Amino acid sequence: MVSRVIPVDPFDLVIFGGTGDLARRKILPGLFRRFRAGTMPEESRIIGSARSEHTDEEYRQIVSDAIAEFGGDEKDDKTNLDAFLGRLHYVRVDAAGDEGWEDLSALMRDGVIRAFYFSVGPSLFGALAERLHRHGVADDDSRIVVEKPFGRDLASARELNETLRSHFDEHQIYRIDHYLGKETVQNLMAIRFGNVLFEPLWNNHYIDHIQITVAETVGVEGRGAYYDKSGAMRDMVQNHLMQLLCLIAMEPPAMYEADAVRDEKLKVIRALQPVDYHHLVRGQYDQGTEGEPGYREDAGDPRSFTESFVALRCHINNWRWAGVPFYLRTGKKLKARTSEIAVVFQDLGHSIFEGDEKRHRNILVIRLQPNEGIDLQVTIKEPGPGGMRLIDVPLDMTFADALGPEAEDVPDAYERLIMDVFRGNQTLFMRGDEVEAAWAWTDPIIAGWEARGDVPKLYEPGTAGPDDSAMLLHRDNRRWRDIKA
Structure with a gap:
């Protein structure tokens, strides 16, 4: 049986919380596996973002260490790993403030899919959504990915939905449940x-x-x-x-x-x-x-x-x-x-x-x-x-x-x-x-x-x-x- 590889269009993926546990355990090793499978276009980039200060090279080392710890057999594929790490960048951003947003905006490219993974606590979702638009980081076709919990009751879920929808249309919001x-x-x-x-x-x-x-x-x-x-x-x-x-x-x-x-x-x-x-x-x-x-x-x-x-x-x-x-x-x-x-x-x-x-x-x-x-x-x-x-x-x-x-x-x-x-x-x-x-x-x-x-x-x-x-x-x-x- 031959596996069908369905490619996607080139993208820029920004991972807020890019040095956190979820990013290290699941998101980044998973993206590397997709890179090896040929479903990630060469023109695509992954941009890690967090409050800590890192250079691109320091962030690539963090990701390399994460793949070594949480990846499978693919972690030994040094040729592909080096190529994958070359797609990575890092920008220090204050999710609740204004620091770093202009740098992130300058890094965004036209003509590619812009996706933003909110690998952070729900309390920061609204701040991130608002700043993505205020600083021109997101465009009309951008997508945001949010992790559960989607509120802790009906009232907070409605509030969260209203916050996200005030900046993004429903078709741009991807509420992820890994199940x-x-x-x-x-x-x-x-x-x-x-x-x-x-x-x-x-x-x-x-x-x-x-x-x-x-x-x-x-x-x-x-x-x-x-x-x-x-x-x-x-x-x-x-x-x-x-x-x-x-x-x-x-x-x-x-x-x-x-x-x-x-x-x-x-x-x-x-x-x-x-x-x-x-x-x-x-x-x-x-x-x-x-x-x-x-x-x-x-x-x-x-x-x-x-x-x-x-x-x-x-x-x-x-x-x-x-x-x-x-x-x-x-x-x-x-x-x-x-x-x-x-x-x-x-x-x-x-x-x-x-x-x-x-x-x-x-x-x-x-x-x-x-x-x-x-x-x-x-x-x-x-x-x-x-x-x-x-x-x-x-x-x-x-x-x-x-x-x-x-x-x-x-x-x-x-x-x-x-x-x-x-x-x-x-x-x-x-x-x-x-x-x-x-x-x-x-x-x-x-x-x-x-x-x-x-x-x-x-x-x-x-x-x-x-x-x-x-x-x-x-x-x-x-x-x-x-x-x-």
Whole structure:
């Protein structure tokens, strides 16, 4: 299989926060991989910007060190690395002041795409947007890329959107959620709308329920101050899990085009019913049996009631999904690192196999990480003599196995999304009204537990979360899929 390389037009990319952790870990190594793949035109440039003072050569060394630390095998390609570093420049800019902006403006070129990556805290988004226009750095075709969090509630999200839209049109704003750039996430639409096999079954006549799980083995160490003001609901459910829910539940768009796709996602969010507090579980990881710190130690607040785990049952109020529960869960310090969507089909109306009392169900599992791929659990006869004994086995398509070396060349999420910015393709980016609708659904949930004074249930690290999470499904005569890598 030969990979198709789709080039982009020449660009100038300015990375505000160009010496920060995200730039070093993800953005710059990803851009180098795209450079090696031939999707970055030679005329393109990358301009790092931060408050610290650096020469171009000093910044190139910072980037070289970042690629050496966080890159893969490509970091040993010295020829391409030297060529890539030659595309880099650095300008010291005060995001909240006026220093450095004239120098940055003078560096901008006409006739190329101008993109600005806000790899900084949201408190600086408005200042950057305003100064980009006041100093003539941005033009009418410029694009800005902003990282989550997109506010911390509906009011702040609206304020942020209004700030950005006062300087840029909606089609120039790229709200990046790296989950949407994952290969398997995009395959959700290919599976649903590219196969006659699944779409006729994608409704409440055939699907019993859907589970979405995003589990992490790490705690909040290093992010405690941020996370304690956020929690799992704001940090994961409102954005990552919400987007996965939209893609699995949306109606077929008229075409695979940015606003057509995002219109259908918005309809899903607006059709979500309020969550009853009986269908919600919050958890917080406790100290480990071998003395490892609990959440409160990691967060630095011995009285914190912030949740590191959330599980909930929700319903979509439309014809397709009436009566089908969606179970969402996410948490830190769980037994394995995994992200998956499991579509659990209904039982057979009648089994012809006498003596087979086990429930057999078809389950479509979309694995997002760590081993991207798709399983379809089907029922077959157990090999060997002795009658018709049924067992469940997966039809497994692990991308690395099915695609061979081709799978190794698949861009990671950040690579794909950044290149889509230059292509002007917003399909995998969140629109402002999507963000606001998601907060409009999330805010009452948070307000409810705060009004009730709910305290998160403690759970032991390395488990599947608090016991109440299992009961959430047991009450419905269902059970969570096991969390495993």
